[in-house]
Amino acid sequence: MVNKLLFAAALLAAGHTLAAETAPRASVVEGDPQVIGTAPLAPEADGFLDPLRELKFNPGLDQREFERSTLEALNVYDPLESVNRRVYHFNYRLDQWVLLPLVNGYQYITPRFVRSGVTNFFNNLGDVPNLFNSVLQLKAKRSAEITARLMFNTIIGVGGLWDPATRMGLPRQSEDFGQTLGFYGVPEGPYLVLPLLGPSNLRDTTGLVVDYAGEQAVNYLDVADTSKKHPEIFALRVVDKRYTTNFRYGQLNSPFEYEKVRYVYTQSRKLQIAD
Amino acid sequence: MAVAASARDIDAASYGYPLTNPFEATIATTPPDQRPMLPSDDEIDQSDYSLTLRPEREFTLPDNFWAVKKLKYRLARQDHAAPLIFIIAGTGASYSSSINEYLKKLFYQAGFHVVQLSSPTSFDFISAASRFATPGISQDDAQDMYRVMQAVRAQHARLPVTDFYLTGYSLGALDAAFVSHLDETRRSFNFKRVLLLNPPVNLYTSINNLDKLVQTQVKGIDRSTTFYELMLEKLTRYFQEKGYIDLNEALLYDFQQSRQHLSNEQMAMLIGTSFRFSAADIAFTSDLINRRGLIIPPKQPITEGTSLTPYFKRALQCDFDCYMTEQVIPMWRARTGGGTILELTNQVSLYALKDYLQNSKKIAVMHNADDVILGPGDIGFLRKVFGDRLTLYPHGGHCGNLNYRVNSDAMLEFFRG
Numbered sequence: 066m067v068n069k070l071l072f073a074a075a076l077l078a079a080g081h082t083l084a085a086e087t088a089p090r091a092s093v094v095e096g097d098p099q100v101i102g103t104a105p106l107a108p109e110a111d112g113f114l115d116p117l118r119e120l121k122f123n124p125g126l127d128q129r130e131f132e133r134s135t136l137e138a139l140n141v142y143d144p145l146e147s148v149n150r151r152v153y154h155f156n157y158r159l160d161q162w163v164l165l166p167l168v169n170g171y172q173y174i175t176p177r178f179v180r181s182g183v184t185n186f187f188n189n190l191g192d193v194p195n196l197f198n199s200v201l202q203l204k205a206k207r208s209a210e211i212t213a214r215l216m217f218n219t220i221i222g223v224g225g226l227w228d229p230a231t232r233m234g235l236p237r238q239s240e241d242f243g244q245t246l247g248f249y250g251v252p253e254g255p256y257l258v259l260p261l262l263g264p265s266n267l268r269d270t271t272g273l274v275v276d277y278a279g280e281q282a283v284n285y286l287d288v289a290d291t292s293k294k295h296p297e298i299f300a301l302r303v304v305d306k307r308y309t310t311n312f313r314y315g316q317l318n319s320p321f322e323y324e325k326v327r328y329v330y331t332q333s334r335k336l337q338i339a340d
Numbered sequence: 341m342a343v344a345a346s347a348r349d350i351d352a353a354s355y356g357y358p359l360t361n362p363f364e365a366t367i368a369t370t371p372p373d374q375r376p377m378l379p380s381d382d383e384i385d386q387s388d389y390s391l392t393l394r395p396e397r398e399f400t401l402p403d404n405f406w407a408v409k410k411l412k413y414r415l416a417r418q419d420h421a422a423p424l425i426f427i428i429a430g431t432g433a434s435y436s437s438s439i440n441e442y443l444k445k446l447f448y449q450a451g452f453h454v455v456q457l458s459s460p461t462s463f464d465f466i467s468a469a470s471r472f473a474t475p476g477i478s479q480d481d482a483q484d485m486y487r488v489m490q491a492v493r494a495q496h497a498r499l500p501v502t503d504f505y506l507t508g509y510s511l512g513a514l515d516a517a518f519v520s521h522l523d524e525t526r527r528s529f530n531f532k533r534v535l536l537l538n539p540p541v542n543l544y545t546s547i548n549n550l551d552k553l554v555q556t557q558v559k560g561i562d563r564s565t566t567f568y569e570l571m572l573e574k575l576t577r578y579f580q581e582k583g584y585i586d587l588n589e590a591l592l593y594d595f596q597q598s599r600q601h602l603s604n605e606q607m608a609m610l611i612g613t614s615f616r617f618s619a620a621d622i623a624f625t626s627d628l629i630n631r632r633g634l635i636i637p638p639k640q641p642i643t644e645g646t647s648l649t650p651y652f653k654r655a656l657q658c659d660f661d662c663y664m665t666e667q668v669i670p671m672w673r674a675r676t677g678g679g680t681i682l683e684l685t686n687q688v689s690l691y692a693l694k695d696y697l698q699n700s701k702k703i704a705v706m707h708n709a710d711d712v713i714l715g716p717g718d719i720g721f722l723r724k725v726f727g728d729r730l731t732l733y734p735h736g737g738h739c740g741n742l743n744y745r746v747n748s749d750a751m752l753e754f755f756r757g
Binding site: 108109110111112113114115116117119120121122123126127128130131132133134135136137138139146147148150151154157161172177207236238313314315316318319320321323324332335336337339340 | 349362363382404405406407408432433434436458462463464549552554555556557558561566567568569572575576579580583584585586604605608609612613616617620621624625628644645646647648649652653655656657709710711712714715716717718719720723732734737
C-alpha cells in the first residue's frame with residue numbers, strides 16, 4: 066500500500082515537471098501539481114535519460130541564490146564566538162576521549178533490552194517537564210496525550226522501563242521550558258556552546274535551569290532525591306543521553322562544522338517551537 | 341549496436357524501483373521496506389583506527405585542525421579468515437558516510453572484512469593523507485589512496501585475509517578504477533573483483549552538472565525569502581499539519597506526499613546545495629594547506645577560538661568549476677608543464693583507463709539511466725568499454741537505488757561470482 070502511494074507521489078511529481086516543461090513559460094502559475102497523462106521523455110540512443118532536461122533553469126545561469134541563502138544563514142547572533150569555539154573543541158575532545166569510550170563500554174557490558182529499558186526510564190522522567198511545558202503553552206491535546214503516556218508508561222510500563230504508550234500511538238513529544246519561552250515570544254539571545262551539553266542559547270539555557278529545578282522540586286518516582294545520594298544514577302543518565310544522541314563530532318567532516326551545527330541548532334529549535 | 345546490446349539493461353517493469361523521479365530517488369533513496377535486511381551496529385565487530393601519513397601536517401596545520409591531523413578509517417572484522425573489501429566514499433564524504441555504512445553492513449553480512457575509507461576529496465583525507473592537498477587529479481588521488489590502503493593493511497598485518505576486493509560509489513568509484521589500475525603494477529592487493537557504483541564518466545561534465553543544479557528557477561524565492569527559509573517554512577507547515585515532529589526514515593516519503601512536497605527544481609537546488617558545501621570545504625582546505633592565499637591569507641594565525649566564518653563566506657562563493665580553475669589547473673600545469681583543460685579532463689576521467697577497463701574482466705560497473713552526474717554519450721561510452729559488465733538500471737537517480745534489494749543482491753552476486 067505504501068509503495069503504491071509512493072509510486073503515485075513519484076508520478077505526481079513527474080507529471081508536475083512535464084506540465085511545467087510543456088506549458089509555455091508565461092502560463093506557468095504557482096499551484097498544485099496536476100497529473101497529466103503525457104508519455105515519459107524519450108531516452109537518448111544509448112539509454113540516457115537526462116534528468117537536467119526536465120528542469121527549468123535561470124536563463125543566465127548566474128543567479129546567486131545559494132550564496133545569498135547561505136550568507137544569510139550565517140547570520141546567527143554569536144557575540145561569544147571565540148569562547149564558544151573553544152568550548153566546542155573542549156566538548157569534541159571530551160566526547161572522543163571520555164564519553165564515547167564510556168558509551169562503548171556501556172554497550173559492551175549491557176544487553177540491548179537493558180539499554181532500551183534505561184532509555185525508556187529516563188524518557189519517562191522527562192515526560193514530567195514535557196507535560197508541564199505543554200500545559201504552560203496551553204496545548205490541551207498534547208498535554209492530555211503526555212498525561213496518558215505518563216500513566217501508561219509508569220503503571221503498565223513498570224516505572225517507565227517499558228514504553229507501551231508509543232506502541233499505542235502516543236509518540237514522545239518533547240517540550241522544554243526553552244520552547245515555552247520561545248512560544249511566548251522570548252528571543253533566543255546569544256548563541257552559547259555549553260560545556261558537556263553542547264549547542265544552546267541564552268533562552269534555552271535558562272530553560273534548562275528551570276526544567277532542572279522543576280525536576281528536583283517534583284522529585285518524580287523519587288529519582289531526583291535518590292540521585293543526590295547515588296551519583297551513579299546521574300552518571301548513567303549522562304551515558305544514556307550520549308548513547309541516544311546520534312551526533313558525532315567530525316561527522317559533518319567539514320572545516321565549518323561549528324557554523325553548520327550552529328545553524329541547524331537554531332533552526333531546529335524554531336521548528337520545535339512552531340509545532 | 342551489437343556491442344551496445346550486450347550491456348545488462350534492466351527494464352523498468354521487472355525492476356520495480358518505486359521512485360521514478362531521479363531527484364526524489366537521489367534525496368530519499370529506497371523506501372525502508374524495500375531495502376535489504378541488514379545487521380545492526382551491535383552485531384558488527386568494528387572499530388575506528390587512525391593513521392599518521394603526513395607527520396609534517398602536525399606542525400603546518402593550525403591548532404583547530406587537531407582532529408584531522410590523522411586519517412581515520414573504520415574496520416569491521418570477521419572472526420575467521422575472510423576476504424577483505426575496501427569501500428571508497430563519494431565526493432567530500434567521510435568513511436562513516438551513510439552509503440559507506442550501508443555498504444559495510446551489506447558486505448559484512450556476506451562474510452567480508454570491511455574497510456571504510458574517506459574520499460580523497462573529503463576534509464579529513466585532504467588534511468591527513470593527501471600529498472598535494474589538491475584533489476581532482478585522479479591519478480594523484482589514487483596514489484594517495486593506495487598508500488592509505490597499504491597502511492591499513494600494515495596496521496592489521498595479522499588479520500587473516502583471503503582475497504582483496506574493492507568498491508566505491510560516485511567519485512569514489514572513479515577513484516576505485518584508478519586504484520585498481522595502479523594495483524596492476526604495484527601488486528599489493530591483486531584485487532579479485534572491483535565494482536564501480538555510479539561513477540562519473542567525464543569528470544568535467546559531472547562537476548558542471550552539479551554546479552548547474554543551484555541555477556534552477558525555484559518558485560517561492562523572493563527578496564525576503566531565501567531558499568533555506570522556503571525549505572524551513574515548508575517543513576514547519578508540514579509538521580504543523582501533522583501535529584507533531586517525528587523524524588524517522590519514512591519522513592521523506594511522507595513529506596513528498598504532503599501538500600508541502602518539493603518540486604523538481606527545489607529538489608535539484610537542494611542536491612546542488614549539498615554539493616556546493618562540499619566544494620566550499622575542498623576549496624578552503626586545499627587553499628589553507630597549500631597557502632595559496634585565495635581564501636585565507638597564508639600567514640593568518642588561527643587558534644581554536646578563531647572564527648572561520650569570514651573564510652567560509654569566501655569559500656562558499658567557489659563552486660567546483662571555480663575550484664578546478666583556481667586551484668587544480670594551475671597546480672597541474674605547474675607540475676606537468678602546461679596542458680589544455682581538455683587534456684586534463686581526458687587524464688582524470690574514465691577515458692584515461694579505456695583500454696584497461698575494456699580488457700580487465702574483473703571490473704564491473706552499475707549505473708542508472710537517469711543519474712544527474714552523467715552527460716550525453718557517457719552511457720554509450722560505458723556500454724562500449726564494459727560490454728556485459730555494465731548493469732544499467734532505468735531509475736535510481738544518483739546512488740538512490742544502491743540500497744534497493746535488487747541492487748544489493750546484484751552487488752553481492754558480483755562479488756561472489
